[in-house]
Amino acid sequence: MAGLNFIYGNNFDDSLVKEVVYDTANTITQYGYEPIFKGENLFLYFIGYDDYPISVIENKEYTIVIEGHIYNSISDTECADTVHSLIRSGSTESIIEWLKQQDGDFNIYHISSDECLTIISDILGRVPLFYLNNPDSIKIGGRSIHFIKSFLNNIDYDLNLDKEAIAQILLLHYPFGEKTPYKNILSAGPASLIKVDNGQMYHRKLHEYNFENKNHKNKSIKHNAEKIAKLILETCRRRSQLDGNHIASLSGGKDSRLIAASLDKIECDFTAASFYHDNAWTMQDSKVAQEVVQQLGVDWNLYKSDTNGTNMIELLYRKGGVNYLSLGFMVDFLSKIRNNYSGPIHYYTGDVGGLIDSSWSVYDEFNNTEEAGGWIIDNYKEMSIEDVSNLTGFTHKEIKEFVTNRLDEFPEDSPRSKVEHFLTRERGISLDFHGEDRNRTFFWTHAPLNSRPVMEYLINTPREQKKNYQLYIQVLKSINKEMVDIEYVPYGAPIGSFEHLTKERIYNLIPNQSLAQKYILSYLFDISGYSNEISNYISAQIEKNDEIGSYLEVDRLLEYVDNPDEYSSEIGYSLMTIITLTEYVNKDNTMLDNFKETNF
Numbered sequence: 163m164a165g166l167n168f169i170y171g172n173n174f175d176d177s178l179v180k181e182v183v184y185d186t187a188n189t190i191t192q193y194g195y196e197p198i199f200k201g202e203n204l205f206l207y208f209i210g211y212d213d214y215p216i217s218v219i220e221n222k223e224y225t226i227v228i229e230g231h232i233y234n235s236i237s238d239t240e241c242a243d244t245v246h247s248l249i250r251s252g253s254t255e256s257i258i259e260w261l262k263q264q265d266g267d268f269n270i271y272h273i274s275s276d277e278c279l280t281i282i283s284d285i286l287g288r289v290p291l292f293y294l295n296n297p298d299s300i301k302i303g304g305r306s307i308h309f310i311k312s313f314l315n316n317i318d319y320d321l322n323l324d325k326e327a328i329a330q331i332l333l334l335h336y337p338f339g340e341k342t343p344y345k346n347i348l349s350a351g352p353a354s355l356i357k358v359d360n361g362q363m364y365h366r367k368l369h370e371y372n373f374e375n376k377n378h379k380n381k382s383i384k385h386n387a388e389k390i391a392k393l394i395l396e397t398c399r400r401r402s403q404l405d406g407n408h409i410a411s412l413s414g415g416k417d418s419r420l421i422a423a424s425l426d427k428i429e430c431d432f433t434a435a436s437f438y439h440d441n442a443w444t445m446q447d448s449k450v451a452q453e454v455v456q457q458l459g460v461d462w463n464l465y466k467s468d469t470n471g472t473n474m475i476e477l478l479y480r481k482g483g484v485n486y487l488s489l490g491f492m493v494d495f496l497s498k499i500r501n502n503y504s505g506p507i508h509y510y511t512g513d514v515g516g517l518i519d520s521s522w523s524v525y526d527e528f529n530n531t532e533e534a535g536g537w538i539i540d541n542y543k544e545m546s547i548e549d550v551s552n553l554t555g556f557t558h559k560e561i562k563e564f565v566t567n568r569l570d571e572f573p574e575d576s577p578r579s580k581v582e583h584f585l586t587r588e589r590g591i592s593l594d595f596h597g598e599d600r601n602r603t604f605f606w607t608h609a610p611l612n613s614r615p616v617m618e619y620l621i622n623t624p625r626e627q628k629k630n631y632q633l634y635i636q637v638l639k640s641i642n643k644e645m646v647d648i649e650y651v652p653y654g655a656p657i658g659s660f661e662h663l664t665k666e667r668i669y670n671l672i673p674n675q676s677l678a679q680k681y682i683l684s685y686l687f688d689i690s691g692y693s694n695e696i697s698n699y700i701s702a703q704i705e706k707n708d709e710i711g712s713y714l715e716v717d718r719l720l721e722y723v724d725n726p727d728e729y730s731s732e733i734g735y736s737l738m739t740i741i742t743l744t745e746y747v748n749k750d751n752t753m754l755d756n757f758k759e760t761n762f
Contacts, residue, residue: 163480164193164210164603165289165305166229166271168279170358172203174300174317182316183207186309189479189750190603191497199225201277204358209306213406213506215606223275229305230268230289231606233400245270249280254355258368261285261353265400265615267608269305278359285369285614287352287591290599292482293365295348301363303356307482310347315748321345323713323747328740329554330564332545334538335486335732336593338568343483343743352591373583374574377622386623387636390518393619395641397610398424398510406506408432409499411601412462414450414651416519416634417512421610423642425510426458432510433461437495439468446651453648463502467494471757474742478752480603483743484596488735490762496604507605514594515611519634522585523625528577535565538581542589544732552718586621631658691727692734695762699738703753709744738762 169179187195187209198218199206206227208216217228219242226242235241248257249272267288272280281303283291292310293303299319302310314321324345327337340348350356353369378386402408402425410422412434425432436451438444448464455462473490480493500507516522528534539547539562547558565584572583590612601607610616627633635658638645647656655661700723703710710716714737722729722737745752 163290163306163308163482163599164214165208166198166216166227166269167207167209167304167306167309168271168281168302168358169205169313170203170279170301170363171361176200176205178316179205179207179313182309182313183209185750186306186312189308191476192500198227199273201273204273204277204279206271206273206279209309211604213605225271225273227271227273228268229271230266230284231401231404232264232266232268233397234263234265241270245272245282249282254366254368257282257355258353261369262614265397265613279357281350281354281356282368283350283352283354285353286612286617287350287354287595288612289602290596291350291354291356292342292347293350293356293363294346295365296346297362301358301361303350307342307344307347307484308479311344311482311747312750315750321347321747323740323743325554325713326556326564328713329550329556329561331740332550332553332736333547333561333564334542334588335544335736336588338564338588338592339571343740344747349484349592370573371583371618371621372573373579373586373621374576375622376624378619379622379624383627383633383636386619386627387633388640390616390619390623390633391637391640393613393615394420394424394610394637395428397613397616398430398608399428401508401510401608401610402428402430402432404506404508406508407503408508408510409503410434410460410510411512412436412451412454413512414447414649415512416631416638416650416657417515417611418451419454419512419645419648420515420634420638420641421510421512422454422458422460423638423645424610426460427641433463434458435463435465435495435499437465437467437491439466439491443651446654450649450651454645457644457648458642463499465495465498467491467498468761469494470759470761471754472759474762475752475754475758477600478742478746478754479750481596481600483739483746485600486735487739487742488731488762489597489600492600496601500604509601509605509607511598511601511607511609513598513609513612514590515634516590517586517617517620518611518628518637519631520625520628522582522589523628524578524581524585525625525629526578528581531566531569531577531580532562534577534581535562535569538565538584544730544736549718553714555715582625630663634658691729692731693762694726695757695760696734696738697723697726699753699757699760699762700734700741702756703741703745707741707745707753709748710741713744714740735762 183195187193196208217238219226268284270282322345327341330337355366412418434455436448438448469490473493474487476493569580572580574580650657653662653665
């Protein structure tokens with residue numbers, strides 16, 4: 163992962179830090195490294211590409227490093243002075259109020275003259291940050307799990323995978339809250355404050371949104387749509403002022419066309435980019451993307467991308483295992499974009515549109531969090547509770563409690579609002595933000611729908627206005643009404659049309675991960691089971707990797723190997739990822755080295 167990483171302690175050799183920094187940088191294509199701060203106890207290093215945004219402000223009282231962008235800030239120096247005053251005051255309430263006013267994707271590192279380190283993340287945690295939660299060990303953290311893991315491996319720290327996180331990943335595709343796949347390596351999350359001083363480190367969450375109170379519920383859908391459209395355009399305009407090449411990622415879906423249309427509306431000089439590989443889904447995506455760019459009249463590049471062992475290895479090093487290996491094709495796609503341009507690249511995506519349509523709105527009522535948790539599992543499960551239980555050894559009750567206990571942590575009273583918070587926090591921030599952040603390992607990424615002003619307004623917009631894409635359609639029409647009539651790939655019909663809504667309702671009636679759903683996916687998109695190459699890889703791992711048995715039941719795992727057509731491709735890639743992590747957790751090389759040329 164590109165970005166800043168810190169180590170705090172006085173009982174290790176500086177040469178070891180340099181060695182791990184050097185080795186981490188050299189495992190990733192086009193990465194370099196640079197010491198940002200070196201004190202008696204604190205080391206702050208940058209690992210990444212040349213145009214990664216970092217600003218260092220130094221004086222006698224402090225060193226401040228701004229990682230990322232604060233788009234509404236007048237200057238970095240003024241921002242640094244403000245943050246220094248806030249930290250010196252000791253008022254977390256003042257820090258929170260300041261964060262609520264910022265439109266940005268950033269972490270701010272404040273180092274006092276006596277080497278006290280304070281890190282503040284933006285209110286949504288747009289630039290993921292990791293740290294080791296172990297009071298008896300060295301203090302280490304930053305942007306790169308790969309760096310943290312490599313350093314711990316070099317000092318013989320006993321690093322293990324988190325068994326609960328593995329069960330959660332198998333169940334819903336992501337670990338919950340601050341969890342990562344690794345025990346004791348945590349994700350700081352939104353609005354975080356990390357402080358390291360006098361050999362102690364603590365983490366505090368500064369702010370939590372409440373999904374209960376819809377402040378815009380008494381405003382008309384027309385008013386809210388116009389306000390949201392204005393916020394999206396303002397967000398795009400701020401980012402379009404940055405120097406460099408502006409590129410919009412474009413698929414056949416709805417959210418990427420909204421961002422492309424917004425960039426066009428503000429007259430940003432941008433090009434579009436899409437990818438395809440050999441399946442029906444991406445072929446349809448690229449066809450519709452071409453219609454969008456023709457309507458907008460912008461240049462467009464279409465790239466062929468593959469998921470092979472080489473790309474998977476690089477993805478593993480770039481994101482440390484918090485992205486599924488199935489996304490190896492994105493390494494190929496993003497590398498080709500990176501190599502096609504000189505100078506800084508600003509890459510725009512439609513992530514995450516779940517708040518603007520009804521994807522993360524809930525229209526069922528629940529009597530308690532147990533019912534609510536059951537609804538989440540029924541509608542979003544990747545693998546059945548029985549299969550998760552058989553593979554991991556957790557009971558059905560324990561697996562359900564992973565979800566209900568997380569729901570109970572949210573501040574809302576209504577179980578329905580807790581579910582909406584869960585979907586936004588876990589599917590959005592715990593899953594989608596890390597997918598978007600993978601792109602940031604190549605060049606800086608902008609997701610206007612994920613900006614604080616837009617997300618904050620959408621959280622407070624009533625769910626009834628989002629139903630059947632009403633709000634989304636009005637927002638898109640106010641920006642570019644021609645975009646509404648272009649086919650929406652998953653359903654082969656214009657967004658919000660009778661055909662689209664009818665197909666979606668029918669599909670939603672089919673139980674998730676059911677046989678009927680598999681037949682439909684196979685018919686529409688040629689998606690059926692997972693490949694023999696994945697099955698062969700898992701078989702090779704079972705034969706030679708003794709660590710698998712520490713986390714998964716090998717006898718049960720063999721059932722998946724023998725019957726790849728019976729399970730979804732998501733399950734195949736999920737198992738492949740977790741099994742690879744059982745090797746990677748204690749060393750850098752994995753069996754993927756033997757499959758570099760294999761297309762999975």
